[in-house]
Amino acid sequence: xANGPGIAPLMTSPPLLPIDRSDDGxxxxxxxxxxxxxxxxxxxxxxWLLDAIDAAMDAIAAGPxxxxxxxxxxxxxxxxxxxxxxxxxxxxxxxxxxxxxHGAAVYQRIADLxxxxxxxxxxxxxxxxxxxxxxxxxxxxxVVAPDDKPWRIGLPEAGLGxxxxxxxxxxxxxxxxxxxxIPATCSGTTFKATEIPDGLVELMVPRxxxxxxxxxxxxxxxxxxxxxxxxxxxxxxxxxNQRVIxxxxxxxxxxxxxxxxxxxVVECIEIGLTDGWAAAIAAERRxxxxxxxxxxxxxxLEAFLAKA
Numbered sequence: 489x490a491n492g493p494g495i496a497p498l499m500t501s502p503p504l505l506p507i508d509r510s511d512d513g514x515x516x517x518x519x520x521x522x523x524x525x526x527x528x529x530x531x532x533x534x535x536w537l538l539d540a541i542d543a544a545m546d547a548i549a550a551g552p553x554x555x556x557x558x559x560x561x562x563x564x565x566x567x568x569x570x571x572x573x574x575x576x577x578x579x580x581x582x583x584x585x586x587x588x589x590h591g592a593a594v595y596q597r598i599a600d601l602x603x604x605x606x607x608x609x610x611x612x613x614x615x616x617x618x619x620x621x622x623x624x625x626x627x628x629x630x631v632v633a634p635d636d637k638p639w640r641i642g643l644p645e646a647g648l649g650x651x652x653x654x655x656x657x658x659x660x661x662x663x664x665x666x667x668x669x670i671p672a673t674c675s676g677t678t679f680k681a682t683e684i685p686d687g688l689v690e691l692m693v694p695r696x697x698x699x700x701x702x703x704x705x706x707x708x709x710x711x712x713x714x715x716x717x718x719x720x721x722x723x724x725x726x727x728x729n730q731r732v733i734x735x736x737x738x739x740x741x742x743x744x745x746x747x748x749x750x751x752x753v754v755e756c757i758e759i760g761l762t763d764g765w766a767a768a769i770a771a772e773r774r775x776x777x778x779x780x781x782x783x784x785x786x787x788x789l790e791a792f793l794a795k796a
Contacts, residue, residue: 505544506562513555514703515548516542520562525572531563533616534572535587545597555603556706559624560608560699566610568617570644571653573686574793581777588653588773591616595654598623599722604712608702610695612642613618614678619654622663623722625712627688629681630695638680641688645776646749647676648792649785653776655769657756658724663687666729666736670757671743674750725760725768734761746781 506518511513515647521527522785531537561567572665579587598605598620607613607621609629618641632638651657652673661669664685671677679685683791693701705711718725725733737757744750752775760768779785 504547505540507547508545509551509554510703512707513552514558514706515556516558516560516703517544517548517555517642518560518562519568528565529563530566531568531617532572532576533560533568533570534622542594542597545594554601554603556603556703557598557624558607558608558699558702558706559598559605559621560702563611566612566614566639567607567616568614568620569612569628570615572586573648573789574796576742577627577789577793584777584780585773588776591654592769595623597619600720602713602717604706604709606690606702607706607737609641609674609689610698612639614644615652615656616654618643619652619656619659622659625716625723626705626709628691628693628705629684629689630698631692632681633695638682640678640680641675641676641684642676644676644678646674646747646753648744648788649749649782650748650759650789651749651752651756651772651776651781653772655722655724655765655772657753657772658760658765658768659722660688661733661736661757662723662725662729666733667740670737670740670753674744674747674753676749678725697773708729719766724765725757729751730761733757737761748779748784752779754778 491674505520507780508516519531519537521529521531522534524536564657576584605624607624607627609621613621643660645652657673660673664687668685690705691701716722744754755775756768759771780789
């Protein structure tokens with residue numbers, strides 16, 4: 489991606505990801521595919537990318553405090569396709585817990601930024617990709633061209649017999665109607681870019697305008713990070729929405745899938761309602777680690793990996 493007017497590369501040396509900084513201090517971090525596993529140009533959240541994001545956040549922290557932050561993707565096909573399930577499946581339980589904890593700490597560095605933050609969604613945004621995007625204050629997305637297949641956004645983990653592991657059970661229900669978010673998370677249903685529920689994506693713009701739109705959103709919302717900084721968390725289950733989400737859970741509970749994955753999602757939401765963010769994402773990690781050993785998850789994961 490070429491730098492626009494007034495945009496200079498801040499750091500491009502490996503293992504750092506490309507970072508650009510505008511004249512007024514807005515930093516754009518661009519995710520790229522793992523060079524050792526290019527996957528046809530698709531960005532996947534693997535250990536390499538988590539480490540690269542962590543190193544890039546170090547570089548941003550070492551420079552002047554940014555006035556804004558944009559999380560973007562250099563992939564032509566997706567924003568982030570999700571986590572590397574083969575890599576995860578090869579880990580033993582202790583290693584998987586450590587991997588998930590590391591990812592949560594990397595994501596939290598975005599939530600800890602003392603400036604407005606935006607995720608610029610140029611294509612499919614799934615699983616861990618949506619979770620990292622939701623650590624930003626706002627998401628802006630690219631409009632689907634009339635002759636293109638709509639890209640998808642959501643949390644598909646339950647469709648593989650798993651549950652989210654980086655806060656998805658807590659954040660999606662806080663951003664969209666929880667009577668939509670909870671069943672979708674429990675079933676692994678994702679949304680077409682042409683049918684995104686209200687509240688998830690702030691603006692939809694032509695792809696060519698996506699980067700400029702993200703930067704302009706920051707310039708127009710200089711205090712967007714104030715609530716996030718007061719909570720020290722991304723937008724999530726909190727005292728302000730607790731009653732609404734609890735009522736939504738009760739209204740949909742009887743119609744949720746009768747699966748281990750759905751029960752894990754509900755357990756995480758209930759923990760979020762009573763004990764807050766840190767306890768809930770710890771529960772996600774514990775439950776995800778256990779779920780992958782269930783017969784349903786093994787069957788679905790092995791089928792998925794065989795196709796991949």
